[in-house]
Amino acid sequence: MFGLVSFGQVTSFSIDNSKLDKSLVEQLDSIYKVDQAIRITYIEAKQRKESVSLLDSLLNEMHKSDQANLIKVNAIIKKHGWLGPQKVGVIGAQGLFLVIQHADLKTQEFYLPAIRAAEKNGEILSSNLAILEDRVCMRSGKQQIYGSQGFTDSQTGKKYIYPIIDVDNLDKRRIAMGMPLMQDYAKEWNVEEYKKDLPDIERIVKTQNIR
Secondary structure (H helix, E strand, O other): OHHHOOOOOOOOOOOOHHHOOHHHHHHHHHHHHHHHHHHHHHHHHHHOOOOHHHHHHHHHHHHHHHHHHHHHHHHHHHHHOOOOHHHHHHHHHHHHHHHHHOOOHHHHHHHHHHHHHHHHOOOOOHHHHHHHHHHHHHHOOOOEOOOOOEEEOOOOOOEEEOOEOOHHHHHHHHHHOOOOOHHHHOOOOOHHHHHHHHHHHHHHHHHOOOO
16 A cells, blocks of 8 residues: 555646647636535535535535536546646646546546556646545545545534554655645644544444445
8 A cells, every 4th residue: 555655746847838738728727617616615605504405405516516527527538638737737637636536436446547647757746646545545444544534523523534544654655745744734633642542533434434
């Protein structure tokens, strides 16, 4: 599993705007905006503590939007292959990634090898790959690698970091993927407290079937 860590981390890109595919840039920029717009609306509604019926309606709209975006992205990748920022710009490339990140587990597993290859070729941020690796691990019921995924206890409302493998070396793996130290990512992070709480966290994950 740890063989996935990249020590040639990708944290930035060199982009020649004259070489961008303008048509694909427009398509993927639009997909990015749609992906983010519904999520921002949903998050703001939750923050305002809107009714359950409104939140459910927005969540349903989000799922429909994700499915529509995935159809478009599948067609784009099938025709052009994986598209990095050097071909479609930073926003376009991020739109491509986010649609996969928000897709079902089967889709994420299907595209994971291509995204790993893209990271090795400098066509996607190492941190994006790390987040997707964690998402796939979590949804597969495995411990995550980089500590990017959290969850909320449905009974108490308390927030937790999903179980992490080899916690003592977590920051080494995060640094290798261009991610901030865990203390900077989660302000209340304390590795010793986390290790002490881990059995309880794993119990909550199991009993509430958190994926």
